[in-house]
Amino acid sequence: MNNLAQAPKSVVMIRPHYFRPNPETANDNSFQTNNSAIDAKELSKRAFDEVSNAAKTLENYGIVVHLFDDETTVTPDSVFPNNWFSTHHNGDIGVYPMYCHNRRAERRADIIDFLSSTYKVSRVVDYSDFELKELYLEGTGSMVLDHTNRIAYAVKSNRMDITALGHFCRDFGYQGVAFDAFDKKGVSVYHTNVFMCVATDFVLIALDMIKDKTERKAIVNTIEASGKIVITLSEEQIEQFAGNAIEVESEKGQFLVMSQTGVNALQREQVAMIEEFVDIIAIDVSTVELAGGSIRCMIAGIHLPKKS
Incomplete structure (x- = not known):
């Protein structure tokens, strides 16, 4: 297995100047909290400050961070760029259709232009027109990609349409694995990446949230067949963003980036299992988490080949 394939060495992050939990996404994002005690x-x-600190922390571990500012007031969720674009080892970039109207303005030509000037970009596949048909696929939020084994894990929700997933898999050469996952109240998991994380050697996942036993067994079989071990999380840990993690790599080694909230929710045995493979980088993003996403959502991994 190519250890470099899953973990990116560089990332894109967006630093918002007018952050707030997005009222348009509150209906189907059960992770979202509106803390009216803090003024705007x-x-x-x-x-x-949290994004600035997160970027600096990653840079201290040798990760290249391309940090962009969002000084507009119209994009409250811009801190989560992994939902609108993804990058791939062959030089492809995917641009995605967004479920919420005010999130569509997050797509930025300047970021695509920067990536094209800095890395080898062979093509940009833009699915944003799917919004006209009400077909949505919110990037590596709605899909968790196993880059090495070409598997796209995707929970069915408002943000992930099977037809759109099929187009992505055909165009990018992935096997789509779509399934249902629900919380205790029967609400669909809104984004796959809040309840599972695929790393080079392991997968964090809340299996109990896959209610259909046949589907659950099939997911476990797929993960194990890909050569990874399963580290099971509870729904309570998912609520604390323990599943919203991303593996990164630098000359200093491989790391699992998690929020401090997520790390605090882990049991000692789970930490030990993770640390058999990677060191954990814990970053406090508790304010950003009010918007219903955590550190993984804040990081768009760059898998593009570098220009020589």
Whole structure:
């Protein structure tokens, strides 16, 4: 297995100047919290500082961070760029259709242009027109990609349409594995990446949230057939963003980036299992987490080949 394939060495992050939980996404994002005790200016400042600190922390571990600012007020979720684009080892970039109207303005030509000037980009596949047909596929939020084995794990939800997934898999050469996952109240998991993380050697996943036993067994079989071990999380740990993690790599080694909230939710045995393979980088993003996403959502991994 190519250890370099799954973990990116460089990432894109967006630093928002006017962060706030998005009222348009509250209906189907059960992770979202509206903390009215914090005034808008303080909320924005805290989120700005959290992204700045997260970028600096990753850079200290040798990860290349391409940090862009969002100074507009119309894109409250811009801190989560992994939902609107993905990058791939062969030089492909995917641009995705977004479920919520005010999230569509997050797509930025300047970021695509920067990537094209810095890395070898062979083509950009833009699915944003799917919005006209109400077909949505919110990037590596709605899909968790096993880059090495070419598997796209995807929970069925408002944000992940089977038809759109099929187009992605055909165009990018992935096997789509679509399934249902629900919380205790029977609400669909809104994004696959809040309840599972695929790393080079292991997968974090809340198996109990896959209610259909046949489907659950099939997912476990697929993961194990890909050569990875399963580390099981509970729904309570998922609620604390323990599944919203991403593996990265630098000259200093391989790391699993998690929020401090997520790390605090793990049991000692789970930490030990993870640390058999990677060191954990814990970053406090508790303000950003009010918007219903965590550190993985804040990081768009760059898998593109570098220009010589």
